Amino acid sequence: MFLPSFDLEGKTAIVSGAGRGIGRAIAIGLAEAGANVALLSRTEEDLKETSSVIENLGRKTLVLPTDVTKRDQVHNSISAVSSEWGKIDILVNNAGMNIRSKALEATDEEWQTIMDTNLKSAFMMSQEAGKIMKDQNAGGKIINIASVAGQVALRTGVVYAATKAALMQMTKVLAMEWGQYGINVNSIGPWYFKTPLTEKLLADEAYVQDILAVTPLKRIGELPELVGPVVFLSSDAGNYVTGQTLFVDGGMTIHGF
Numbered sequence: 262m263f264l265p266s267f268d269l270e271g272k273t274a275i276v277s278g279a280g281r282g283i284g285r286a287i288a289i290g291l292a293e294a295g296a297n298v299a300l301l302s303r304t305e306e307d308l309k310e311t312s313s314v315i316e317n318l319g320r321k322t323l324v325l326p327t328d329v330t331k332r333d334q335v336h337n338s339i340s341a342v343s344s345e346w347g348k349i350d351i352l353v354n355n356a357g358m359n360i361r362s363k364a365l366e367a368t369d370e371e372w373q374t375i376m377d378t379n380l381k382s383a384f385m386m387s388q389e390a391g392k393i394m395k396d397q398n399a400g401g402k403i404i405n406i407a408s409v410a411g412q413v414a415l416r417t418g419v420v421y422a423a424t425k426a427a428l429m430q431m432t433k434v435l436a437m438e439w440g441q442y443g444i445n446v447n448s449i450g451p452w453y454f455k456t457p458l459t460e461k462l463l464a465d466e467a468y469v470q471d472i473l474a475v476t477p478l479k480r481i482g483e484l485p486e487l488v489g490p491v492v493f494l495s496s497d498a499g500n501y502v503t504g505q506t507l508f509v510d511g512g513m514t515i516h517g518f
């Protein structure tokens with residue numbers, strides 16, 4: 262037999278930023294593939310909406326309102342998942358934000374907020390979940406949601422870009438250190454997808470034309486097209502992939518001239 266399993270039946274997953282956008286799509290997609298999913302973000306109402314969709318699929322959820330920039334909240338939420346479900350198989354570090362200031366206008370507060378939300382949170386979540394994956398269930402899968410902005414220069418903010426580049430490098434080092442524990446660490450690098458974070462930008466037709474001009478597939482991605490690669494990296498089918506960033510970008514990062 263040469264086709265490994267993409268099935269996540271019996272797996273437990275944690276998704277940060279699961280209240281809306283890409284995180285909600287990933288959480289639902291992991292549940293559709295069979296996983297039970299713990300949902301983290303700051304807005305409980307959003308998490309409850311995601312939870313009701315997943316529970317209608319017959320999967321379990323844990324609604325865990327959490328500010329992932331705070332170590333104590335990260336520790337408590339990840340401990341709650343381990344206590345309730347006995348293991349953590351999959352962690353998706355998705356929570357993120359952007360303030361699209363030009364470099365000369367970016368403030369120290371903007372730097373700190375973007376760095377804490379996009380990068381520090383992923384490191385803390387990975388530490389807390391990684392300990393459990395190492396000690397309690399002999400391995401796991403960590404998927405960081407980076408961005409093409411960490412690979413090529415975009416007009417969407419230098420601080421954000423720095424966090425995403427750092428996230429991809431953190432992916433490599435954690436993959437090297439934790440491979441011996443059976444923990445795979447990978448990143449996904451999306452180009453634009455329509456979410457609350459980008460809806461204003463994507464409502465501007467001229468901006469969309471600029472996007473399509475550098476996108477070989479000549480269209481904005483659909484969220485299921487981002488969820489598929491996450492399920493692949495979360496499943497046995499991805500068992501020999503680690504330290505990689507998989508760009509889900511319509512070809513944008515290879516667009517030359």
Ligand SMILES: NC(=O)C1=CN([C@@H]2O[C@H](COP(=O)(O)OP(=O)(O)OC[C@H]3O[C@@H](n4cnc5c(N)ncnc54)[C@H](OP(=O)(O)O)[C@@H]3O)[C@@H](O)[C@H]2O)C=CC1
Nearest residue numbers: 278280281282283302303304328329357408453454456458
């Ligand atoms: N949309 C796109 O085109 C692209 C997005 N990305 C990345 O994908 C990820 C998701 O983006 P997207 O879905 O568009 O963004 P959204 O703004 O739509 O959703 C972000 C999610 O993260 C949560 N979040 C934000 N800050 C925190 C925090 N401090 N603690 C816990 N949760 C938090 C939000 O919930 P709450 O505010 O309630 O806490 C929300 O659920 C981000 O990392 C982004 O950088 C990468 C490339 C392209």
Ligand SMILES: C[C@H](O)[C@@H]1OC(=O)[C@H](O)[C@@H]1O
Nearest residue numbers: 359408409410417452453
């Ligand atoms: C592709 C980027 O990640 C995208 O650009 C933006 O302006 C948003 O912040 C998204 O993250």
